[in-house]
Amino acid sequence: MWRNSRETFGFVAITFHWAIALLFFGQIALGFLTQEMAKRPRLQFDLYQWHKSIGFLVLTLALLRIGWAVSSLQPEPVARTPRWEAGAAHAAHLLLLGLTVIVPLTGWAIASASPLRIPSFAFDLVVVPDLPLTRSDASEAFWSRLHALLAWGSGGLALAHAAAAIHHHIARRDTTLSRMLGS
Numbered sequence: 811m812w813r814n815s816r817e818t819f820g821f822v823a824i825t826f827h828w829a830i831a832l833l834f835f836g837q838i839a840l841g842f843l844t845q846e847m848a849k850r851p852r853l854q855f856d857l858y859q860w861h862k863s864i865g866f867l868v869l870t871l872a873l874l875r876i877g878w879a880v881s882s883l884q885p886e887p888v889a890r891t892p893r894w895e896a897g898a899a900h901a902a903h904l905l906l907l908g909l910t911v912i913v914p915l916t917g918w919a920i921a922s923a924s925p926l927r928i929p930s931f932a933f934d935l936v937v938v939p940d941l942p943l944t945r946s947d948a949s950e951a952f953w954s955r956l957h958a959l960l961a962w963g964s965g966g967l968a969l970a971h972a973a974a975a976i977h978h979h980i981a982r983r984d985t986t987l988s989r990m991l992g993s
């Protein structure tokens with residue numbers, strides 16, 4: 811089943827969810843690694859290019875996913891989920907959806923504000939143009955701090971979200987996780 815129903819997620823929503831989740835956590839690890847490689851500038855440069863390319867991929871997938879989600883039915887919370895919990899889960903999902911767009915945009919803003927003018931390649935295939943932002947050290951530092959704050963914050967939220975899903979699976983034994991696994 812390609813599309814969502816009132817009871818469960820369809821193949822497209824499941825594929826978007828797990829592809830973006832994997833790439834998003836990978837990007838946090840890669841972003842962290844780039845910061846640790848200051849003494850190896852050649853490797854650091856390559857890691858930055860991978861980080862930017864995968865970030866542009868996440869941005870594209872996240873926009874497609876949002877387009878798909880707004881044109882789809884959303885499954886109801888599983889039976890016996892308290893109202894407050896369904897509301898909190900819904901809010902966390904909306905926040906995570908928004909962050910998968912905003913975090914790459916703030917990363918793109920760093921590259922666009924940097925006086926170094928290093929071009930951003932997407933997988934060595936195309937040069938991605940810079941956003942129209944003020945180019946200065948102060949502007950680069952502002953976007954860099956915001957990017958780090960939002961990236962680490964969204965990583966924390968995603969971990970809490972994953973822990974909630976695992977709690978449903980192990981302690982409550984309901985179908986919250988299995989319906990996102992297609993079973």
Ligand code: HEM
Binds near residue numbers: 837842910915916961
């Ligand atoms: C899913 C998307 C992304 C995630 C989760 C992410 C995450 C991160 C993290 C965790 C760091 C380390 C921050 C720190 O501790 O200081 C980082 C750094 C960085 N990211 Fe991203 N990033 C994403 C997308 C992008 C994109 C699309 C670009 C550029 C086109 C980008 C450019 C950068 C740059 C330039 C740094 C180094 C910042 C500095 O020099 O202080 N990121 N990113």
Ligand code: HEM
Binds near residue numbers: 827910971976987
């Ligand atoms: C191992 C990590 C993860 C697990 C176990 C997990 C598990 C789940 C489960 C079980 C659902 C369905 C909840 C329901 O039926 O109400 C869900 C939905 C969702 N998850 Fe995750 N998730 C993980 C990582 C992530 C990450 C990293 C993001 C985004 C950065 C994310 C964003 C979302 C969103 C936006 C939804 C709402 C449904 C949709 O639009 O696809 N998840 N997740």
